[in-house]
Amino acid sequence: MDLVTLWAIMSVAFLGSLGHCIGMCGGFVVAYTTAKIDPSKGKLYQFLSHLAYNIGRITSYVIIGVIFGALGSIFIWNKVTMGSFYIVIGIFMILMGYSLMGKIKFLTSIESSLAT
Structure with missing residues (x-):
């Protein structure tokens, strides 16, 4: 290359x-x-708050990637398994879309418990 x-x-x-x-x-x-973040606090506080948020966000992505990578190495991914997985994920995404539009209540108990 x-x-x-x-x-x-x-x-x-x-x-x-x-x-x-x-x-x-x-x-x-x-x-x-x-x-x-309280805007009345100093610039250093705001910077550290953003830094902590981004470190937490990136760390979360790494942990989720490791978990799903480990799970992916366990399963045998043939065409039937992948097709089934895509169908389940597609249904989940459709339900989440309807939930965000307010048409259905999907995972409401989890959302409310995480918000408190």
């Missing part, structure tokens, strides 16, 4: 992840900032 190809791959990966991060995580950061 030559250097130009490597730089192209790295650039596309960086720009793609940046767009994903702004689109997916930006709302979480804004919601967290307005709800949890």
Whole structure:
């Protein structure tokens, strides 16, 4: 692999992840900032709060990745298993969408217990 190809791959990966991060995580950061960080406190406090949030977020992603990676290495993933998995996840995503629209109550007990 030559250097130009490597730089192209790295650039596309960086720009793609940046767009994903702004689109997916930006709302979480804004919601967290307005709800949890007191703007009357100093800049150092705000910086440390953001730093703690991001360290916790990245650590959570790493732990979830390790768990699912370990689970993925246990199962035998053939076409039937993958198809079944995709169907279950698809149904879960549809239910979550209806829940976010307020059409159904899905996982309400878990959401309310985590909010308190």
